[in-house]
Amino acid sequence: MEPLTAVVVGHADLGENDRIVRFLTAERGRLDLVARGARASRKRYGGLLELGTRVRVIPARGRGALVRIDSIELVKAPDRARSDLDRIALLAYGCEVVARLAGEDMPEPRLTRLLVVFLELLELDPVAGPASRIALEAKALTFAGVLPSLTHCAGCREPLEDPVVFGWESGAAHAACGAGVPTTTAHLAALEVLRRTPLFETLELPSPGGWLLSDLVQHHTRRELKSRGLLASLV
Ligand SMILES: [Zn+2]
Structure with missing residues (x-):
């Protein structure tokens, strides 16, 4: 074999x-x-x-x-990724998020490649920050077919304008068109940028912060991410 x-x-x-x-x-x-x-x-x-x-x-x-x-x-x-707590926490989190979204008994070349690139990123300076963490979430969710549009309303299909909400099943929508947690078009646009930026280019990017996409991983897979608590305590 x-x-x-x-x-x-x-x-x-x-x-x-x-x-x-x-x-x-x-x-x-x-x-x-x-x-x-x-x-x-x-x-x-x-x-x-x-x-x-x-x-x-x-x-x-x-x-x-x-x-x-x-x-x-x-x-x-991993070498440096085992050497300090920030990198250790990111490594554990990256492995958990990507693996959680992967299927069983089906090829997952994109998710595997994504995790490999993330592991390579953790060997570099500076240590990856929240922008890289969120980019990983966005890409993993996209490759798994889970992340919906972040620019257009899931209800009426028109471009998003505030006020907007994000529903775990339904995605982003005008507040008048759907239900979910309140967010902003600016936040969703920043997530969209990170979804489209190669991981290696995210080290210098500002982070929109927050755990919206991480929450989406948890809702989609119906379980808490065990490694998130440690990571959240560090940043
Ligand atoms: Zn709408």
């Missing part, structure tokens, strides 16, 4: 000895594989199973819920 292009995006313990490792792969989307002996011996896999590590992994043959790792090799491990 060809190796999968993968990023480690999470894990859970499995019994005394093993660990379930969650990968985001370009070829098969989100994929959980069993790492035999990963709990019993950390040395066995070195740093290969740490969050944000890029690997090439081959699943063992077989189907079902608990397929094990047949082989795994390092492509690139």
Whole structure:
């Protein structure tokens, strides 16, 4: 079998000895594989199973819920992204957001590439700020087909004018045309700019702030983002 292009995006313990490792792969989307002996011996896999590590992994043959790792090799491990708390928090958040929006058993080349670029960004100076974090959210939601228009009303299709609201299911709308949390056309326009700006160009951009798109990820996936609390406490 060809190796999968993968990023480690999470894990859970499995019994005394093993660990379930969650990968985001370009070829098969989100994929959980069993790492035999990963709990019993950390040395066995070195740093290969740490969050944000890029690997090439081959699943063992077989189907079902608990397929094990047949082989795994390092492509690139986070370096600076493990060295300070801001970067660690961003790494955890990026992995969680992108993986959460990825499908299972379907190719996800764009989301995987997005996460790889975000991980590369975390190795650079200055440390990524909220603009980069929001750009990541906007792009991930767009690639997942979730982010609606930020410039036109979901109700009447006309250009947005204040007052506007943002509905988790319905998207942005004139306050008269829809329901949702109040926001502004200026805020939505700033999100639209970040959606369209390459990640590497977001380091110097001002941030519109806020967690609107992060909230959208949570509503869409019906679960809280575990890594958001730490990140929010730092910025
Ligand atoms: Zn309208």
